[in-house]
Amino acid sequence: MAAIASLQAIHLKFGRRGSIRCGIAEPSGEPAPVGQKTRYNDGLAERVFMGLFARKMDKFGGSKKKNEIKEKGVWDYDYESFVEVSKRVMQGRSRSQQQEVVREVLLSMLPPGAPEQFRKLFPPTKWAAEFNAALTVPFFHWLVGPSQVIEVEVNGVKQRSGVRIKKCRYLENSGCVGMCVNMCKIPTQDFFTNEFGLPLTMNPNFDDMSCEMIYGQVPPSFEDDPATKQPCLADICSIANPSSPICPKLQA
Numbered sequence: 001m002a003a004i005a006s007l008q009a010i011h012l013k014f015g016r017r018g019s020i021r022c023g024i025a026e027p028s029g030e031p032a033p034v035g036q037k038t039r040y041n042d043g044l045a046e047r048v049f050m051g052l053f054a055r056k057m058d059k060f061g062g063s064k065k066k067n068e069i070k071e072k073g074v075w076d077y078d079y080e081s082f083v084e085v086s087k088r089v090m091q092g093r094s095r096s097q098q099q100e101v102v103r104e105v106l107l108s109m110l111p112p113g114a115p116e117q118f119r120k121l122f123p124p125t126k127w128a129a130e131f132n133a134a135l136t137v138p139f140f141h142w143l144v145g146p147s148q149v150i151e152v153e154v155n156g157v158k159q160r161s162g163v164r165i166k167k168c169r170y171l172e173n174s175g176c177v178g179m180c181v182n183m184c185k186i187p188t189q190d191f192f193t194n195e196f197g198l199p200l201t202m203n204p205n206f207d208d209m210s211c212e213m214i215y216g217q218v219p220p221s222f223e224d225d226p227a228t229k230q231p232c233l234a235d236i237c238s239i240a241n242p243s244s245p246i247c248p249k250l251q252a
Contacts, residue, residue, distance in 0.1 A: 023040070024038060024146065026038060034167075037173075044075055047074070047076070048075050050081075052109070054074075056108055060104075079173060083170070083174050095251075098249075103191060115196055118198075119196060126157065128216075129216030130149075130215070144165045144170060145165060145172075146166050148163070148166075152214050154217045161215040161216045162212060165212075171211070180227075184202075200216075229246055231245055231246060
């Protein structure tokens with residue numbers, strides 16, 4: 001999810017003292033097959049980050065469950081409630097409004113001047129792209145599920161700045177193409193490319209729920225992006241419109 005952009009900066013400091021650990025609770029140690037929901041073991045640190053983002057996003061999500069949220073600490077949230085807040089934010093907003101909400105939340109999570117500092121530390125070089133790809137794998141397992149660094153080609157140069165997410169936890173739990181594109185893919189790409197100055201392209205695969213992140217690659221325009229032409233995942237999305245050739249949330 002777009003949370004990667006702000007947590008990337010947060011973890012540059014946090015990672016010096018310790019690391020975030022969580023694991024898949026499946027016997028195989030791998031994500032469950034498509035059609036089955038993967039079980040995770042989330043620790044206190046993961047729940048805190050989920051809660052931090054959920055509380056920030058909730059002010060945009062209407063009045064539903066407002067009293068309940070006020071009574072909970074950030075550590076009381078689980079991944080399902082984190083996704084539920086995202087769904088409430090999505091409702092009643094156009095795609096551009098959804099993306100702007102995520103941008104505002106990301107900026108609010110960062111200390112003043114963080115984007116400028118990121119640009120100084122990580123100018124758009126092969127090294128910066130590879131470093132951020134390597135950082136994504138261990139620090140964001142809890143957010144997107146297991147992933148691995150892969151070799152990709154950027155502007156004719158082969159480099160290890162790609163990340164393959166085996167089965168995206170956010171897409172798996174939301175089941176919504178529109179949430180994937182409007183509240184994860186597009187805002188994360190835009191945040192890295194425009195705020196941090198490090199191009200990023202994300203290519204979700206809606207057939208097997210995997211995703212490929214390519215640091216250093218300029219993302220395509222919304223109109224030219226294949227992900228924006230996808231129909232609803234009618235079998236798993238509670239608000240799907242099976243008769244529409246493109247997810248309605250990608251058209252508004």
